[in-house]
Amino acid sequence: MKVYLLGFMGAGKSYWGKQLADHWQLPYYDLDEVIVEAEEMAIADIFATKGEDYFREKESTLLRELSMQENFLISCGGGTPCFQENMDFMNQHGTTIWLNPSLETMVERLQRKKNKRPLIADLEDKDLMGFVEKKLAERLPFYQQSRHIISSDNISLDTFTENL
Structure with a gap:
């Protein structure tokens, strides 16, 4: 089984x-986490010192390397499907599952861990909802290509077994 969580x-x-x-x-x-280990630096530092293009190239390369295995589950970064034709690659090589909770749920979670996320670390809490709405709209065309979509704030292991 080859599973990509998006x-x-x-x-x-x-x-x-x-x-x-x-x-x-x-x-x-x-x-x-695989990228952080390979680069020996935090994602925020990779973005700051080497740039997003470098990060996306590394992300794509490692995604393809990991995908050579027979069985795995990969939790992808939020932007992974949007670059380097990664979405097409994942759909060709495994099962893609898009976790799509409500905006409110995601914003609430992000407010608690902003400092660990380079794209939002400098945003005021009041600006977070607008940012998430805008960025999510940009990524929707990619996420919507997922083979399975779970749109709920209340999921369990059964949610996955019932939807796959």
């Missing part, structure tokens, strides 16, 4: 990725 920042990809990989007994990778 969604915006704060959608729950890392949380559910760990749960599902354990449940399905699959090797688990958080793509952002």
